[in-house]
Amino acid sequence: MPILWLRVALTCYTVGLLYALFALTRSSSLLSRVALPAMSLGMVFQFVSLAEAVLLSGQITLTSAHNSESFLALLVMAAFMIVYFVYRTTSPGIVVFPLVFVLTFVAATTEQPFLLASPGMRRGWLFAHIAMIFAGYAALFISFAASLLYLLQERRLKSKKPAGIVSRLPALEVVDEIGYRSLLLGFPFMTLGLVAGSIVAQSTYGKVDLLDPKIFLSLLMWAVYLLMVFTRWNAGWRGRRAAYLATGAVAAAVIAWSANYYSTIHRFVQS
Amino acid sequence: MKFQLIGVNHKTAPVEVRERLAIPDSKLHEAIKRLAEHPGVDEGLILSTCNRVEVLAQTKNGTVDLRGFVRDYFHVNPADYEPHLYEYSEGEAVRHLFRVTSSLDSMVVGEPQILGQVKEAYATARAVGAVHSQLDLLLTRAFAVAKRVRTETAVGSSAVSVASVAVELAKKIFGSLQGKHVYLVGAGKMSELAARHLLAHGAESIFVANRTYERAQQLAARFDGHAILFEELYETCDRADIVITSTGAPHAIFRREHGELFLARRKNRPMFFIDIAVPRDVDPAMNRLDGIFVYHIDDLQQAVSSHVADRKKEAERAEAIIAEEVDRFQARLQALDVVPTIVSLQDHLETIRQAEIDRVRGRLGSLSPEQELAVETLTRGIVNKIMHTPISTLKTAVREPEATTIIDIVRRLFNLQEQNRKQGGDKTSKSAGGNSGARI
Numbered sequence: 001m002p003i004l005w006l007r008v009a010l011t012c013y014t015v016g017l018l019y020a021l022f023a024l025t026r027s028s029s030l031l032s033r034v035a036l037p038a039m040s041l042g043m044v045f046q047f048v049s050l051a052e053a054v055l056l057s058g059q060i061t062l063t064s065a066h067n068s069e070s071f072l073a074l075l076v077m078a079a080f081m082i083v084y085f086v087y088r089t090t091s092p093g094i095v096v097f098p099l100v101f102v103l104t105f106v107a108a109t110t111e112q113p114f115l116l117a118s119p120g121m122r123r124g125w126l127f128a129h130i131a132m133i134f135a136g137y138a139a140l141f142i143s144f145a146a147s148l149l150y151l152l153q154e155r156r157l158k159s160k161k162p163a164g165i166v167s168r169l170p171a172l173e174v175v176d177e178i179g180y181r182s183l184l185l186g187f188p189f190m191t192l193g194l195v196a197g198s199i200v201a202q203s204t205y206g207k208v209d210l211l212d213p214k215i216f217l218s219l220l221m222w223a224v225y226l227l228m229v230f231t232r233w234n235a236g237w238r239g240r241r242a243a244y245l246a247t248g249a250v251a252a253a254v255i256a257w258s259a260n261y262y263s264t265i266h267r268f269v270q271s
Numbered sequence: 272m273k274f275q276l277i278g279v280n281h282k283t284a285p286v287e288v289r290e291r292l293a294i295p296d297s298k299l300h301e302a303i304k305r306l307a308e309h310p311g312v313d314e315g316l317i318l319s320t321c322n323r324v325e326v327l328a329q330t331k332n333g334t335v336d337l338r339g340f341v342r343d344y345f346h347v348n349p350a351d352y353e354p355h356l357y358e359y360s361e362g363e364a365v366r367h368l369f370r371v372t373s374s375l376d377s378m379v380v381g382e383p384q385i386l387g388q389v390k391e392a393y394a395t396a397r398a399v400g401a402v403h404s405q406l407d408l409l410l411t412r413a414f415a416v417a418k419r420v421r422t423e424t425a426v427g428s429s430a431v432s433v434a435s436v437a438v439e440l441a442k443k444i445f446g447s448l449q450g451k452h453v454y455l456v457g458a459g460k461m462s463e464l465a466a467r468h469l470l471a472h473g474a475e476s477i478f479v480a481n482r483t484y485e486r487a488q489q490l491a492a493r494f495d496g497h498a499i500l501f502e503e504l505y506e507t508c509d510r511a512d513i514v515i516t517s518t519g520a521p522h523a524i525f526r527r528e529h530g531e532l533f534l535a536r537r538k539n540r541p542m543f544f545i546d547i548a549v550p551r552d553v554d555p556a557m558n559r560l561d562g563i564f565v566y567h568i569d570d571l572q573q574a575v576s577s578h579v580a581d582r583k584k585e586a587e588r589a590e591a592i593i594a595e596e597v598d599r600f601q602a603r604l605q606a607l608d609v610v611p612t613i614v615s616l617q618d619h620l621e622t623i624r625q626a627e628i629d630r631v632r633g634r635l636g637s638l639s640p641e642q643e644l645a646v647e648t649l650t651r652g653i654v655n656k657i658m659h660t661p662i663s664t665l666k667t668a669v670r671e672p673e674a675t676t677i678i679d680i681v682r683r684l685f686n687l688q689e690q691n692r693k694q695g696g697d698k699t700s701k702s703a704g705g706n707s708g709a710r711i
Binding site: 153154157158160170171172173174177235236237238239240241 | 440442443444445446447537538539540541558559561562564566570
């Protein structure tokens with residue numbers, strides 16, 4: 001059943017994907033009108049799917065890779081919604097919607113779920129670790145989306161042809177603020193998530209192996225994140241340079257995620 | 272009448288050309304004087320704004336080589352601007368001037384600044400004595416037409432001025448203008464208007480830097496703003512989020528290195544430069560810096576081009592008014608033409624003289640050729656002496672506001688009604704009237 005709800009959610013998210021694809025080329029008033037309701041509906045189904053998965057497995061930690069991806073997609077959507085309610089703009093959706101779609105797509109298609117090897121792990125800490133890291137990811141994605149929008153808006157303004165999409169994009173400083181705020185909000189989550197993770201590792205294995213690919217890459221990602229916050233706070237980096245850093249951080253996050261398949265201590269195993 | 276006009280505007284010439292032909296306010300007096308002294312020019316006026324340079328002349332007779340004036344006055348290679356020049360004469364020149372003054376030829380159709388700019392040019396030309404009779408009439412009429420267009424059509428009321436376009440763009444960059452600081456560099460009418468708009472939309476404060484500090488203080492006082500010494504411009508300018516430049520400086524005031532400096536001091540917070548000066552005050556290369564947005568006057572045009580369609584209908588109505596006014600003005604000029612009146616006055620007196628000579632000839636008997644000549648000379652002399660003052664009064668009357676009244680009185684005193692009607696028939700053919708004027 002969870003997989004069914006997830007596929008319904010995916011169908012809803014397809015509308016958002018189309019919206020994002022068409023937003024850059026031409027404005028479709030129909031798509032922009034239905035995108036937000038469709039995405040909200042998708043969130044509901046995704047939530048139902050996740051809740052059912054938790055009930056079925058009887059444990060709150062999302063032990064399958066697919067549920068994790070689905071959970072991440074939901075968090076990213078939640079972050080998007082927060083931005084929407086604060087700034088009344090759906091523009092970040094241009095970047096966020098396809099990402100949510102891809103995450104949900106991966107979660108909804110492959111049948112065989114991996115399970116996180118978790119014998120005797122401290123469940124509370126593990127949940128805190130996953131939830132916070134994912135919240136950090138969500139914030140990072142929003143920030144990434146904002147920096148792309150910033151680039152887009154900046155280019156249009158500089159080209160002196162501020163027609164078309166620019167008229168619907170939020171103002172440059174607003175996009176910048178969305179990016180910076182989500183960066184600032186996401187950083188403590190990411191940090192605490194890593195701390196929680198190392199506590200779990202400490203209690204499970206008795207040590208934290210810094211050379212383990214997962215841990216190493218996670219720390220690298222955290223370092224890039226820190227660099228982003230620092231350069232923005234200290235030198236006001238934005239626009240192109242901020243977008244490069246955000247891309248780097250997202251890339252690091254993706255690599256760190258894929259390391260789940262190579263790490264000895266932090267991996268999903270065939271059930 | 273002999274009106275001739277030559278010029279470039281934002282439609283025919285890019286800013287690179289216009290900025291080289293622009294005449295700063297300080298040199299306008301001298302330029303108009305030079306124009307008035309140009310061979311064949313009776314009256315002259317020059318309008319130089321950021322969007323146009325127009326040279327208008329009323330010629331003594333025949334055509335005047337206005338291109339020659341432009342060549343002599345501007346030391347610019349003619350090949351650079353000649354392709355962008357337009358030339359009008361007579362009715363077309365009148366129509367063009369009416370359109371310009373009514374803001375139909377403006378970059379932003381209906382924007383109100385151009386009327387003020389034409390009025391300033393007119394005042395300057397009057398002050399140097401280059402405008403005194405026919406051009407005076409033409410300009411006065413142009414102002415009335417502009418007023419008519421403004422009140423009878425919606426061209427003016429729906430006008431998106433350059434200033435409000437600037438506000439729109441500023442909002443695209445900054446979102447809200449709350450807490451934003453605006454720098455005015457150079458104190459012009461346009462920048463003042465833009466500043467007023469920005470303030471109305473929530474901008475926090477205005478700083479004014481001008482070469483003459485008193486002028487900066489005056490303007491700053493009007494906005495509750497702060498005057499800045501021009502020498503301190505670069506040290507303080509990083510405080511500004513929006514910079515509006517409108518100086519008459521011949522070279523760029525803000526160059527790339529200044530932009531880099533400001534960005535470093537501002538921690539890369541964006542800056543918006545609105546450059547309404549021609550020649551440009553802000554180096555276009557600045558636009559390539561991340562976080563600096565430079566909009567020149569031509570760029571603003573692109574930004575508003577979408578609005579133009581909305582006003583097309585109103586503009587068409589305005590064009591109809593202009594066409595009507597051009598006809599009316601030409602008819603009025605014809606009416607003001609004293610030549611037909613003088614001719615008919617002369618004809619009238621000559622007829623009387625001839626009639627009187629014929630009447631007394633019988634009583635005089637046969638006269639020797641000398642006597643014949645003496646009678647002829649005597650009667651002519653009397654008529655000419657009597658006519659001298661009325662005719663010279665008529666000739667100068669054109670320059671008086673009550674010209675039509677004087678012409679009318681003369682016609683009634685000498686009972687010239689009949690001829691008047693005949694002349695009225697003549698008036699329909701304009702060239703005929705013009706030619707007779709040239710002959711006498």
